[in-house]
Amino acid sequence: DAGxxxxxxxxxxxxxxxxxxxxxxxxGHDTVSWYQQALGQGPQFIFQYYEEEERQRxxxxxxxxxxxxxxxxxxxxxxxxxxxxxxxxxxxSSSTVDTQYFGPGTRLTVL
Amino acid sequence: AQSVTQPDIHITVSEGxxxxxxxxxxxxxxxxxxxxxxxxxxxxxxxxxYFSGDTLVQGIKGFEAEFKRSQSSFNxxxxxxxxxxxxxYFCAVGADFGTASKLTFGTGTRLQVTL
Numbered sequence: 383d384a385g386x387x388x389x390x391x392x393x394x395x396x397x398x399x400x401x402x403x404x405x406x407x408x409x410g411h412d413t414v415s416w417y418q419q420a421l422g423q424g425p426q427f428i429f430q431y432y433e434e435e436e437r438q439r440x441x442x443x444x445x446x447x448x449x450x451x452x453x454x455x456x457x458x459x460x461x462x463x464x465x466x467x468x469x470x471x472x473x474x475s476s477s478t479v480d481t482q483y484f485g486p487g488t489r490l491t492v493l
Numbered sequence: 494a495q496s497v498t499q500p501d502i503h504i505t506v507s508e509g510x511x512x513x514x515x516x517x518x519x520x521x522x523x524x525x526x527x528x529x530x531x532x533x534x535x536x537x538x539x540x541x542x543y544f545s546g547d548t549l550v551q552g553i554k555g556f557e558a559e560f561k562r563s564q565s566s567f568n569x570x571x572x573x574x575x576x577x578x579x580x581x582y583f584c585a586v587g588a589d590f591g592t593a594s595k596l597t598f599g600t601g602t603r604l605q606v607t608l
Contacts, residue, residue, distance in 0.1 A: 424497075424599050425598050438588075438594075472537065474537075474596075484536040484538070487536045489534075
């Protein structure tokens, strides 16, 4: 049984560009949450998707958007990249009867 | 608003010694509490969780944690540390609805194990 998977593993972009990160949830999970982890910090909640809709959102600007597909996989999009967006982006999947399990993350570097 | 404080940024213990990592939380209702471990460059692995019931919870890899409501604490313990336990440890608290709620994390404690 595959756990949470994320792609790509690493990504390098320049300021002003746009990026899309992808996440496939653990089998049996229907909820996907995205977190940003800056270097030396704990993860910070970006938003959560359930039934293809954004259910909760953290304190992140509208440049951060997402999508959930019918198969429960999800994408995180970030527009107009800033240097401060450089971080490890973690995806977590869960369900109403199971807690959040995290993927290995995507390391985004903005130059 | 919910918050988590991990007072110790960095802890060093000798292999075989006992370990206690501190976690204090702020939350208005009964919290959902978690400990995760992160190896360098990796994602987070769930060690254990507390929702209700017995305040002493057992997790994987020989870890346990005790929920103390009066102290707003959820400290992680291990009786005998192994060199492979060296990693970053994060305490987290869940919001007020269900297990699928957002998590608020502390800043983490980096554990170094000396041989």
